[in-house]
Amino acid sequence: MMTNTQADKLFADRLAETARLVEAELGRHLDDRQRDHEIARPARLMAAMRHGALGGGKRLRPFLLIETAGLFGVSAAAALPAAAAIELIHCYSLIHDDLPSMDNDDLRRGQPTVHRAFDEATAILAGDGLLTLAFEVLAEPASSPDPAIRAELVLALARASGLAGMVGGQMLDLEAEGRFAEVRRTAPPWPGDVRRLQAMKTGALLAAAVDMGAVLGKASRGQRLSLSTFGQSLGACFQVADDILDVEASAEAMGKATAKDADAGKATLVAAIGLEAARQERDRLSADAAGALRRFGPEADILRVAARFAAERTS
Amino acid sequence: MMTNTQADKLFADRLAETARLVEAELGRHLDDRQRDHEIARPARLMAAMRHGALGGGKRLRPFLLIETAGLFGVSAAAALPAAAAIELIHCYSLIHDDLPSMDNDDLRRGQPTVHRAFDEATAILAGDGLLTLAFEVLAEPASSPDPAIRAELVLALARASGLAGMVGGQMLDLEAEGRFAEVRRTAPPWPGDVRRLQAMKTGALLAAAVDMGAVLGKASRGQRLSLSTFGQSLGACFQVADDILDVEASAEAMGKATAKDADAGKATLVAAIGLEAARQERDRLSADAAGALRRFGPEADILRVAARFAAERTS
Numbered sequence: 001m002m003t004n005t006q007a008d009k010l011f012a013d014r015l016a017e018t019a020r021l022v023e024a025e026l027g028r029h030l031d032d033r034q035r036d037h038e039i040a041r042p043a044r045l046m047a048a049m050r051h052g053a054l055g056g057g058k059r060l061r062p063f064l065l066i067e068t069a070g071l072f073g074v075s076a077a078a079a080l081p082a083a084a085a086i087e088l089i090h091c092y093s094l095i096h097d098d099l100p101s102m103d104n105d106d107l108r109r110g111q112p113t114v115h116r117a118f119d120e121a122t123a124i125l126a127g128d129g130l131l132t133l134a135f136e137v138l139a140e141p142a143s144s145p146d147p148a149i150r151a152e153l154v155l156a157l158a159r160a161s162g163l164a165g166m167v168g169g170q171m172l173d174l175e176a177e178g179r180f181a182e183v184r185r186t187a188p189p190w191p192g193d194v195r196r197l198q199a200m201k202t203g204a205l206l207a208a209a210v211d212m213g214a215v216l217g218k219a220s221r222g223q224r225l226s227l228s229t230f231g232q233s234l235g236a237c238f239q240v241a242d243d244i245l246d247v248e249a250s251a252e253a254m255g256k257a258t259a260k261d262a263d264a265g266k267a268t269l270v271a272a273i274g275l276e277a278a279r280q281e282r283d284r285l286s287a288d289a290a291g292a293l294r295r296f297g298p299e300a301d302i303l304r305v306a307a308r309f310a311a312e313r314t315s
Numbered sequence: 316m317m318t319n320t321q322a323d324k325l326f327a328d329r330l331a332e333t334a335r336l337v338e339a340e341l342g343r344h345l346d347d348r349q350r351d352h353e354i355a356r357p358a359r360l361m362a363a364m365r366h367g368a369l370g371g372g373k374r375l376r377p378f379l380l381i382e383t384a385g386l387f388g389v390s391a392a393a394a395l396p397a398a399a400a401i402e403l404i405h406c407y408s409l410i411h412d413d414l415p416s417m418d419n420d421d422l423r424r425g426q427p428t429v430h431r432a433f434d435e436a437t438a439i440l441a442g443d444g445l446l447t448l449a450f451e452v453l454a455e456p457a458s459s460p461d462p463a464i465r466a467e468l469v470l471a472l473a474r475a476s477g478l479a480g481m482v483g484g485q486m487l488d489l490e491a492e493g494r495f496a497e498v499r500r501t502a503p504p505w506p507g508d509v510r511r512l513q514a515m516k517t518g519a520l521l522a523a524a525v526d527m528g529a530v531l532g533k534a535s536r537g538q539r540l541s542l543s544t545f546g547q548s549l550g551a552c553f554q555v556a557d558d559i560l561d562v563e564a565s566a567e568a569m570g571k572a573t574a575k576d577a578d579a580g581k582a583t584l585v586a587a588i589g590l591e592a593a594r595q596e597r598d599r600l601s602a603d604a605a606g607a608l609r610r611f612g613p614e615a616d617i618l619r620v621a622a623r624f625a626a627e628r629t630s
Contacts, residue, residue, distance in 0.1 A: 041478045042490070121416045122486070129482045152454075158451035171440050
């Protein structure tokens with residue numbers, strides 16, 4: 001049994017190693033010289049796609065996909081195309097979410113957002129291009145020699161990232177801001193609404209990372225169900241922890257004991273149920289995630305650390 | 316042998332029948348009551364997606380896909396999911412192209428564009444949702460019982476609609492407008508640049524419709540190559556004919572014999588090579604398309620009419 005410190009070190013090393021692999025794989029897909037296409041791609045669009053996809057991020061979704069596939073003996077190299085595909089979806093969603101008509105953000109990870117570094121039209125097309133490339137990468141033989149697995153990966157990723165998943169969740173988030181309502185909502189949001197929004201906006205893609213790993217590993221029905229519970233609990237835990245971090249950071253900055261009132265009207269779980277109840281929910285979800293791994297042996301330890309990390313992370 | 320009048324009647328009937336089938340299929344995919352999902356989809360987003368996808372259009376891409384698959388004995392019903400998928404891509408591209416930061420259009424087919432009927436953020440998400448749904452539909456078993464075919468359909472559609480296809484072509488079109496240049500171009504565009512732009516922006520998806528039909532029909536390598544020539548010639552012909560129509564319409568409206576000068580700086584083939592040479596290219600492309608069908612028997616007559624229609628259409 002590893003100590004927590006040893007486990008944390010292993011987790012950090014594996015996360016960093018995955019990030020390096022994913023960066024190289026994404027770079028390869030976004031480089032004309034390394035792709036065998038008859039038609040050269042427009043340079044400005046390619047540059048914008050590279051700006052939005054390369055050079056940053058924890059690459060948490062690829063990490064979850066690769067580690068889950070690894071449970072079944074699939075190598076990181078074999079899982080890498082699918083890992084890159086899910087990261088392409090994550091990257092496109094950040095570009096579109098940052099747009100002036102959405103969250104209107106100028107910076108991401110200290111760099112100008114794509115529409116600031118280029119322009120709005122180019123940013124929309126860069127997002128569309130990355131979204132489409134994700135499915136191209138999944139459908140290519142390199143993502144799995146078995147076409148049935150390729151088709152199942154496409155299905156899992158599309159369901160998690162579309163109307164019933166990530167895109168739908170972003171829509172609910174805009175609605176929760178009161179953007180389309182006649183009057184802005186002032187009462188706290190309903191907990192059930194927040195949980196649904198978060199399950200769709202961020203949970204679905206995190207859960208899909210785990211599910212796609214299970215698909216690549218040809219998990220049995222029972223194993224896939226357990227991993228689905230793991231992925232959904234982890235995704236929810238990650239998002240509640242994010243809400244709590246936001247409040248703690250602003251509480252520190254603003255010298256308030258609790259930011260519940262300040263956040264009323266924002267669709268966070270802290271706003272919905274309060275800070276203390278949110279902390280309990282976060283820890284319960286982390287325990288649920290770890291519990292779902294019970295049927296797996298020590299080879300799932302790294303995913304157990306991920307469940308702890310989701311709750312304990314400080315950034 | 317049919318007369319041209321009989322053939323035109325058959326073509327119009329089949330096109331209308333396909334449009335009815337596709338409308339119903341798209342409606343089914345954009346209706347919570349008819350889909351088995353645990354999570355209900357956000358109503359506003361669903362409404363925007365329906366606004367952008369239903370109620371109009373010639374449905375030319377689904378028609379080409381269904382008729383090509385029909386060459387190999389695949390029923391229209393069996394080809395319908397793939398036909399709906401390619402139309403979803405076409406519809407998403409119209410929504411995003413109409414956005415204020417792109418072509419800034421208020422009307423499409425006499426109706427408010429999606430960002431006018433709803434708002435810009437909703438229109439971006441509706442486009443993202445339709446794009447993602449296209450791949451979900453293709454990856455579902457209903458699109459083909461054979462997962463290898465499903466994966467190949469995904470690959471063909473993704474390649475035609477991404478960076479090296481439709482999305483890249485839209486980028487080139489914005490660049491050709493001089494939008495990102497220091498000085499606006501005043502000389503006519505290079506013919507090769509226009510042909511490349513058009514092959515990507517509209518040709519690739521029309522050719523993909525034919526190619527996906529060939530994939531569904533399990534066409535031999537030789538058959539698929541002939542159909543690829545047909546699809547590419549048809550797509551190019553369609554676009555040149557469009558350029559010519561634009562000029563003839565504006566020539567009529569403006570009382571000019573030729574609109575070549577008026578169009579200098581616009582990336583059309585008429586601007587690049589002049590009206591008469593463009594007409595010759597259109598007719599040659601139509602003949603090329605028909606010629607590529609030589610190996611197929613009378614069952615390809617409807618596609619032959621399509622090749623003639625692409626050149627002769629008046630709207």
